[in-house]
Structures are given as C-alpha cells and as structure tokens.
Amino acid sequence: MPEATFAAAAIHLNPSDHVLDLCCGAGRHLATLEKYGACLTGLDYSPQLLKYARARLSMTTGLVRADMRRLPFLSCFDVVFSFFTSFGYFLKETDNTRAAEEMARTLKPGGRFFMDYLNPLYVARTLKPESRRMSHGYTIDEQRWIDEAAKRVNKKVTVTQDGRYMGATTESVRLYALEELTLLLGSVGLRVDELWGDYEGAVYGEGAPRMILKGVRTGS
Ligand SMILES: C[S@@+](CC[C@H](N)C(=O)[O-])C[C@H]1O[C@@H](n2cnc3c(N)ncnc32)[C@H](O)[C@@H]1O
Numbered sequence: 419m420p421e422a423t424f425a426a427a428a429i430h431l432n433p434s435d436h437v438l439d440l441c442c443g444a445g446r447h448l449a450t451l452e453k454y455g456a457c458l459t460g461l462d463y464s465p466q467l468l469k470y471a472r473a474r475l476s477m478t479t480g481l482v483r484a485d486m487r488r489l490p491f492l493s494c495f496d497v498v499f500s501f502f503t504s505f506g507y508f509l510k511e512t513d514n515t516r517a518a519e520e521m522a523r524t525l526k527p528g529g530r531f532f533m534d535y536l537n538p539l540y541v542a543r544t545l546k547p548e549s550r551r552m553s554h555g556y557t558i559d560e561q562r563w564i565d566e567a568a569k570r571v572n573k574k575v576t577v578t579q580d581g582r583y584m585g586a587t588t589e590s591v592r593l594y595a596l597e598e599l600t601l602l603l604g605s606v607g608l609r610v611d612e613l614w615g616d617y618e619g620a621v622y623g624e625g626a627p628r629m630i631l632k633g634v635r636t637g638s
Contacts, residue, residue, distance in 0.1 A: 441504030445471030
C-alpha cells in the first residue's frame, strides 16, 4: 500500500517503535508496515475483518478486537496510525471526542500520530448523489447526501437482485473542517504539526482529496 509507505516515511517509523493501526480493518496497511521491523498491533471492532487480517499478516503482528472508544492500552505506543477515514462515525459528538481521547491516551508522551481523513471541502464539491453498479449478479444502488445541520455525509446502499430487495445499509461520517479537527485533537493533547492533501504530498486545499494530518502527543 503506497499510503502506508508514505505514512511510514512521514512519521519516521523505525524498528524500535511500538505501533498501533487503529481501526486496521483487514490489515492492508499493516501488511506493508511489517517490512519496517517495528512492533505492530492492529485493532478493529469487526471480528470478520480481523480474521482476514490474521490470515494475511505475520504472527508477530498483534491483533486486538476492541471499540475505539475504550482502548485496552495505556501510554504504550510510539506511533498511532488512523488510515482511510477511521474516525468520525459516531452520531454523538462526545463519542468522537472520546475516540480522540483514547487515541491520545494510548500514545506515550511525545508519541507520534498519523491520521488520514476525508476532506470536507472536496466531498462537498465532488459528491455524486446517486450511482448504480453491478456485482456478482446483484444491483447496488448508492445514494449520498450531506446533512449540513449535522455536518455529516451520509450514504445509503440498497442491494437488489432481479428487482427483488435484498437489504440496505447506511453509513454516516462527520465532516470536520480542518480547524475543527485540529482543535478537537488539540483539546485531547494531540498537536497537529504537518498537513497534506493527498498521498503524493500535495498541499491541502479545496481540490485535494484527503486531509492527512501528522503530529505528536503533548504533555506528560
Ligand atoms: C473505513 S474502514 C478502514 C479500515 C482500514 N483502516 C483500511 O483502510 O482498510 C473503518 C474501520 O473502522 C472499524 N470500526 C468501526 N467502528 C469501530 C469502533 N467503534 N471501534 C473500532 N473499530 C471500528 C471498521 O470495522 C472498519 O474496519
């Protein structure tokens, strides 16, 4: 994954680092990070994704199932990665703040964090309200909309087969403006010190697809 390579360079990952991939999913970034020789742990809430991760990763990479609002670690990581918008899911803002607090709490003082988040300016400019695709004989309809009042982007996915309804899911992510996210992280002791707009190192702005932040845990 070039994203993990970029992140490792940005954070100056070295073999003595203890590293957490927070919300690691199926472990695609951890698979790349393994080559750096650091001590790796992945955490996710989905047992299914952790099973996929276990199948692809070295046995020296630890995997833990937990909720990001209650992390079973205390000040033990040198680095925390949060890849691919693995934040801002909770409808209650106190839960999102709690997840940020937990991220800070798991880092050693002076520990580094790397967070790859969506760019709300780019989402607003490029949102496709509707799309349809076919997969394995199923028709997948996606509807997307921004709820300005709640500052969230929502997606409803409806699956049908030969016109028959098979199921639907909804996803919702908080749209944090850069200043808002920087303030939130700062309020829990995570100071942002560098910012990019994509994984080629582009300057952050309206036309940049991502909001990629790097920084350190302040305090003792
Ligand atoms: C957008 S995916 C990104 C996964 C991974 N970082 C990647 O890029 O492949 C978000 C991940 O967050 C996990 N997740 C959602 N809610 C969670 C929670 N409350 N605690 C821990 N993990 C959670 C999901 O299971 C999913 O793997």
